[in-house]
Amino acid sequence: MLPPDLITETRIRVRVEVTSKKRLLESLSELLAPAGPKCSPSSVFDLLNERERLGSTGLGEGIALPHARISGIDDAVGAFVQLERGVSFDAPDDQPVDLAFGLLVPEEANEAHLSLLAGLAERFSDAELRNALRRADSSGELLRLLVR
Template sequence: MFPPSLIAEPRIRCRVEVTSKKRLLESLAELLATARPDCPPASVFDLLNERERLGSTGLGEGIALPHARIEGIDNAVGAFVQLSEGVSFDAPDDQPVDLAFGLLVPQEATDAHLNLLAQLAERFSDPQLRSALRAANDASIVLDVLQRRD
């Protein structure tokens, strides 16, 4: 289950049409930037992009977990984008990504950051969860799916 404070309906988008990994990261950055009003989306995009340069955050099975550390927040914050069509993301299985969970964590959150990433990756490895997320057609349904205890 996702911590209730991690994701909220305003940071979820369904059936988004983007044509590239860059545009997907920009969409996530816009949603994540709401966590810190004094931080423009372009700055969040730069952080996500910087992390991508170290290696793709594509997990396979159409899932990506772009993430970054940022100063000025106390708790991790997430955003979710469901794409209408998958985009190339350099995932290990070479499958296009159509579900992306973006994550910002406090600058100093090291072990907590890694644990949260591991929990998210494990959660997204569930084929039933992925299927339910792909079938969802609005943010409230996505939120229910993400917060469901299985």
């Protein structure tokens, strides 16, 4: 179960057309930037990109979980992007990513935030959920699938 308010319909995009991992991270950054007063799309992008340099957050099966720690927020904040077509993401299975859940956690992220990441990764390992997320055609439908 996801924490209340982790993700809202306003932070979900459907059938987004991007052509690269960079553009996908930029899309997530724009959705996540309102999370805190000191957040901007460029600062969030820099943090997500910095995390990617440490190793891809692609999970495989077309899923990515870009995440970063950031100061100025008290609670984790998520955003979700469903792509029209997958993009190369350096995932372990070399499959293109077409579903991405972006996550910002407070800079002093603790065990609870690490377990949130693990819980999200576990949820996305469900093939039935992944298929439903790919078929969804509205942000409301995606939200219902993500929070159930």
